[in-house]
Amino acid sequence: MKLSSRARYGLRAILELAQEYGNAPLQIKMIAEREDISNKYLEQLIAMLKAAGLVRSLRGPRGGYMLAKPPAEIRLKEIFVTLEGPMITAECLEHPEFCPRCMDCATRDVWAELQNAINGVLESVTLADLVERSLHGKKNSNYQI
Amino acid sequence: MKLSSRARYGLRAILELAQEYGNAPLQIKMIAEREDISNKYLEQLIAMLKAAGLVRSLRGPRGGYMLAKPPAEIRLKEIFVTLEGPMITAECLEHPEFCPRCMDCATRDVWAELQNAINGVLESVTLADLVERSLHGKKNSNYQI
DNA sequence: AAAGTACACTACTAAACAAATAGGATATTA
DNA sequence: TAATATCCTATTTGTTTAGTAGTGTACTTT
Numbered sequence A, B: 001m002k003l004s005s006r007a008r009y010g011l012r013a014i015l016e017l018a019q020e021y022g023n024a025p026l027q028i029k030m031i032a033e034r035e036d037i038s039n040k041y042l043e044q045l046i047a048m049l050k051a052a053g054l055v056r057s058l059r060g061p062r063g064g065y066m067l068a069k070p071p072a073e074i075r076l077k078e079i080f081v082t083l084e085g086p087m088i089t090a091e092c093l094e095h096p097e098f099c100p101r102c103m104d105c106a107t108r109d110v111w112a113e114l115q116n117a118i119n120g121v122l123e124s125v126t127l128a129d130l131v132e133r134s135l136h137g138k139k140n141s142n143y144q145i
Numbered sequence C: 001a002a003a004g005t006a007c008a009c010t011a012c013t014a015a016a017c018a019a020a021t022a023g024g025a026t027a028t029t030a
Numbered sequence D: 001t002a003a004t005a006t007c008c009t010a011t012t013t014g015t016t017t018a019g020t021a022g023t024g025t026a027c028t029t030t
Helices: A003-018 A026-036 A039-051 A076-084 A106-124 A129-136 B007-021 B028-035 B040-050 B076-084 B104-126 B127-135
Strands: A055-058 A065-066 B053-060 B064-067
Touching: A003 A026, A003 A039, A003 A065, A003 A076, A003 A129, A003 B104, A026 A039, A026 A065, A039 A055, A055 B127, A076 A106, A076 A129, A076 B040, A106 B007, A106 B104, A106 B127, A129 B104, B007 B040, B007 B064, B007 B076, B007 B127, B028 B040, B028 B064, B040 B053, B040 B076, B076 B104, B076 B127
Parallel strands: none
Antiparallel strands: A055 A065, B053 B064
8 A cells, every 4th residue: 555656746746835825826847846756747736736626826927836725724635635536445435335245344344444544644634734844843743663 | 545456355355264263264265255256366365365474274175274373363454464565655754765855844744644543543453353343243333434 | 096176376468557758739928 | 929837638658456267286085
């Protein structure tokens, strides 16, 4: 179970936009350079974010991209789902009729728990949180092995 | 982010074995039939579980598969990692040198939190738990939208 | 010892997905 | 109108998924 580069790149890119919130639009070229991502590939990722209504754009010279709403109003869940597709560990969670064994299937519960755990994390963090964490030099980091 | 059918099928298969723990070995054919999984495909999945030391086998007539250790000693994490590969949300979590930005990358923390959340679930549940849940008709279910 | 059973092993394949790359069209500003 | 930056669509390359197929090998029962 690995994260796609779409999600990794995409989150980094939109975080750049969040950090620039309120200022002039940021160009693809800039983001691609800062984050070391292919220009053209990033273009597609941001297009997805735009289609999802998380980002808006300005064309022409001095154009670029910016967040469509304040960083505090964008949860990582939205970004993740946009780039990675809906977070479904098992089909039968959404469509119980899909599997005739659903009624007494203990494995189904596990996938549900897993899904809840993941959603819990992604729904609890907003872009504003990440911006703040960056500013404070990762003091809030809770990474551990 | 979807679960592979390897993980879904595999967990269901090994749960069958767990329910039969202490009894005669269970044949692929039986499991495949009960769980409605392709015979040959299941064979490969169980081979992975065997290579990981979670399952052992008996050849010849009346042979089959059985758990290599008591259900209470097998955590879902082991099963999951065996079938799905190591649970790594981002490469830089294990190899910080992989990415020059790691030091001040707020997104990295998110992936770490996510990974911890997933591991937390998978490490807290054993096959014995699942067997018990099945017996009690899912009373312990904590599935929710 | 023979026959049958069930695992063991390896190779192959079709389809889907990931991760880009490429090229031109369109809108905006200076 | 020239330069700039987004917009849109197609193509490519490689990997993974989810199987299928066929043969080999060990074991048990009769």
